Amino acid sequence: MTTTPPITRERSTAPTARERLSGLFGPWFLPSVAALIIFGIMVALRPLVASPTGLNLVLAPLIPLVFAVLAQMFVIAAGDIDLGIGSFIGLANVVIAVILPSNPAAGILFLVVMVAAYAAMGVLIAVRGLPSIVVTLGMSFVWLGIAILILPTPGGVVPEGIVSFVRFNPPVVPGVIIVLTIVTVVTALFLHRSKYGAVLRGSGSNAEGVRRAGWSVIRAKVSLYVLAAIFGLLSGLYLSGQTGGGDPYIAQSYVLLSIAGVIVGGGSFKGGEVSVVGAVAGGLVVGLIGSLLQFIGVQSSFQAAAQGLVLVLVLVLRALVNWIRKVRRTL
Amino acid sequence: MPDESTQDTLVVQGVSKRFGSTLAVDDASFTVGRGELIGIAGHNGAGKSTILKVVNGTIAGDSGTVTIGGTPRSATDAVAHPEHLGVRTVYQELSLCASLRVDETAAIFDHAAKGLSWRSKAWRSLRAVLDEMFPGHGIRQDATIHELSIARRQMIECASSFIESTTPPRLVILDEPTSSLDASATASFYAYLEKRAADGVSVIITTHRLQEMIDHLSRIYVMRDGRVLSEQDAATATKDSIVAAMGLAAHESERPVPEAADGLPVSTIDAPPVTDGEVVVRLEQQSADGNTADFEIRKGEIIGFAGLEGHGQLLALEAVYRASARRSGGHRSPKRTTHHSVSVVGDSAYVSGDRGVRGIFPLWDVAANISFSSLGKLTAAGLIKPRSEGALVNEWYSRLGIKGSPTDPITSLSGGTQQKALMARAMAVGSDILLLEDPTRGVDQATKSEVYDLLRRQAAEGQTIVWYSTENEELRNCDRVFVFRVGTIVATLTGTEATEDAVIALSFGGQDAELLDGAGPLDAEESVR
Structure with missing residues (x-):
């Protein structure tokens, strides 16, 4: 436990230059730098990566992961954790590849019901106080089971419209950059600059406090889970368009990668402490590490371990930065 | 609807609330006029927080009515969003x-x-x-x-x-609003309240700083054991009259003036150890102004850590635990806190008052909960010997007088009995030192007396007991009481002289300062994670 410094020793209203500087080092700073460094190394190894085509080739496979990280970010902002997001994305992929082509109305209805199911999960967790780990883990088997019922072995054909939408790539600015920018800006504006965004983050940080201030904590929880579901669907949409077919197991690895992305991106399991820019950067870090290791020819059997080591390194750095800031503050 | 300007903002009539076996609020009634600043005084556990939570609708009472701004509601109804009624609460x-x-x-x-x-x-x-x-x-x-x-x-x-x-505020309820504020912030805070009161905003304040209430409020209700016992006009009230109304000093032959440490009714604020056993705990204190002092706790003593909540008692208690050795009679390097260096001879067991969080294993039965800490000496070749475990549990069942069967789930017991089971767990280990963190929080009077008897018996058997309590009246069961203020021990009293008055006077002695430990849930959270 730390002691509180007396008032007189605290700084006054006007921010000092150092404070302005340290304000720049928000939670999103470190992951963004990490993503840029990894990308820089890749460019140094293969200069072609920096070309529009190269950018598309390297970044496009990361878009579904970034959406999954954002989905996970909303749940972690609620102070929860979502172990079902991978199966959920897989089910979305299967629905888009199998049901949507044959019966568009039924397909869309199915996707809407999936979002509603996430909302119901939010209610269950908020009202009954069930641990989110248990609920989402249980639901992950439900999603996977339904997906396997619909499509026992990989197959199906994703509608042409979705494929061309996802692979849309204008000549000058690569499509992936456009998508990443729009998604990051819109989501960040909502979560960090809108009033309800503040309520949502607050509800994850101190639900009782937000409730006492006259807000519905249940509605906040449901909003966060619905947002998570929508981003899960977007992730499934991009996966479907990129692969062209359906596979229930396609996104299983996203569960842990998305959690890693949020945490690397400056988020914290405490709830309420997340950063959209950080999460996007965190998703890129997690994904790019994989590509980089392939580039430098690390054997695929070592890749997972190497990936993990780099993630641990980023987290150690972050702990170090936090520690330094804390020490400075208490000086 | 009657005229707003003459109507009372809040009328509470006959509200009662029971938690399990404890009657937290007993037929309480009071009124708050429009634009009036009133205080509710009472020692820890008098029911202040509970009655206020019934007023703002956070919890449902068992009976009574609450009328806010002329609109009555049954106290048995909880209100989801009291701020829509213009009721704001700072907890x-x-x-x-x-x-x-x-x-x-x-x-x-x-x-x-x-x-x-x-x-x-x-x-x-x-x-x-x-x-x-x-x-x-x-x-x-x-x-x-x-x-x-x-x-x-x-x-x-x-x-x-x-x-x-x-919805503009109409009634603002403030629970210890100034506990972390310094004197000047407190003064301007009350000045603001008085200004807003002139506009018609009513305020209810609870605080342990009695002088603050007398200086700034118009009326003070005094609660004890869930009842609103008296109503005092702040203009004529004194610290004495409020303390007297709390009933805390009723049995004292003469009541002292609890204003400065020198006017205390105690013969010494530097009481020596009561036994001449070996020194078990040594607290070397360095206060903020550079003074040093040593405090020794000897074998078989019962020591109370007292003072207002959050003035360093918990830090010191936890330091004693951290400094304790793994086995009986062992040594370990001293542990430091902000103001103390603590060295301990021997091992210790810790009982937390926070049963739910730090204490019980809710899914296990009573027997498993009691024997858990003693499993080390109940095993053969790494396996638990059921017969020894059963013997241990039965012994403590009879010693503590716990009713029911050892195989009952722990959650089926009342809060007080759960606490007894927790104490049994710690005592069964037979450690040199027993550390108690507010062990009787939320425990009924009968169980409390049993606990006191039990502690005295343990001490007589040579166990040293260090006991942090927020209930000053139980400190008289200690051999000596260390009174903490702003992180340091300011006095050591003999148990018989550790009256509520003496302890309060000593804890209020200096100027008000910021809290040290228990620094609010936000900090606590940060340090845990």
Whole structure:
């Protein structure tokens, strides 16, 4: 436990230059730098990566992961954790590849019901106080089971419209950059600059406090889970368009990668402490590490371990930065 | 509807609330006029917090009515959003969101701040209150709550309850609002309250700082054991009269003037150890002004750690635990806190008053809960010997007089009995030292007396007991009492002289200062994670 410094020793209203500087080092700073460094190394190894085509080739496979990280970010902002997001994305992929082509109305209805199911999960967790780990883990088997019922072995054909939408790539600015920018800006504006965004983050940080201030904590929880579901669907949409077919197991690895992305991106399991820019950067870090290791020819059997080591390194750095800031503050 | 300006803002009639076997509020009635500042006094556990939670509808009472602004409601109805009735509450445990910025925090309270510049609007309405309530507060719009000191968080919380918002405040309930504020902030805070009272806002305050109530409020209700016992006009009330009404000093032959440490009714504030056994715990104290002092606790003593909540008792108690050896009679390097260096001879067992969080294993039966800490000596070849375990459990069942069967789930017991089971777990280990953190919190009187008897028996058998308590009246069961103020031990009293008056006078002795430990839930959270 730390002691509180007396008032007189605290700084006054006007921010000092150092404070302005340290304000720049928000939670999103470190992951963004990490993503840029990894990308820089890749460019140094293969200069072609920096070309529009190269950018598309390297970044496009990361878009579904970034959406999954954002989905996970909303749940972690609620102070929860979502172990079902991978199966959920897989089910979305299967629905888009199998049901949507044959019966568009039924397909869309199915996707809407999936979002509603996430909302119901939010209610269950908020009202009954069930641990989110248990609920989402249980639901992950439900999603996977339904997906396997619909499509026992990989197959199906994703509608042409979705494929061309996802692979849309204008000549000058690569499509992936456009998508990443729009998604990051819109989501960040909502979560960090809108009033309800503040309520949502607050509800994850101190639900009782937000409730006492006259807000519905249940509605906040449901909003966060619905947002998570929508981003899960977007992730499934991009996966479907990129692969062209359906596979229930396609996104299983996203569960842990998305959690890693949020945490690397400056988020914290405490709830309420997340950063959209950080999460996007965190998703890129997690994904790019994989590509980089392939580039430098690390054997695929070592890749997972190497990936993990780099993630641990980023987290150690972050702990170090936090520690330094804390020490400075208490000086 | 009657005229708003003459009507009482709040009328509470015959409210009762029972938690299990404890009657937390017993037929309480009081009124708060429009624009009136009233106080509710009472020692820890008198029912202040409970009655206020019934008033604002956070919890449902068992009977009675609560009339707010002329609109009666049954006290048995909980209210989801009391702020829509114009009732705002600041609780003792801070309820700000650590991860939000100051202006975002303001916006959560200010429902009227909308549109693109919602953050600036909300900040303006919060700053308007802050500037007046705490001139020179030094809080920046873009600071994050977790960067702020406890005092500033408390300022924000106090100020936010007076933001106009969509429903202006009509009745503001403040639970220990000034506990972390210094003298000048406290003074300007009350000046602000008086100004708002002139506009018709009513305020209820509970605080342990009795002088504050006398100086700034108009009337004071005194509670004890869940009952509203007396109503005093602040103009004529004194600390003495309030303390007397709390019933705490009723059995004293003469009541002292608890104003300064030198006017105390105690023969010494430097009581020597009562036994001449070996020294078990040694606290080397270095206070903020550089003075040093040593405190020794000897084998077989019962030592109480007293003072107002959050003045360093818990830090010291936990340091004793950390400094304890693994086995009986062993040594370990001394452990430091801000003001103490603690060295201990022997091992210790710790009983937490926070049963739910740190104590019981809710899924296990009573027997498993009791034997858990002693499993080391109940095993053969790494396996638990059921017969020894059963013998141990049965022995403690009879010693503590726990009713029921050892195979009952622990959660089927009442809170007090659960606490006894926890104490049995710690005592069964047979450690040299027993550390108790508010062991009788929320425990009924009968069980308390049993606990006191038990402690005396343990001490007679040579166990040293260090006991942190928030209930001053039980300190007389100690051999000696260490009174803490702002992190340091300011006096050691003999148990017989450790009266509520003496302890309160010593804990209030110096000037009010910021809290040290128990620094609010936000900090506690941070340090845990």
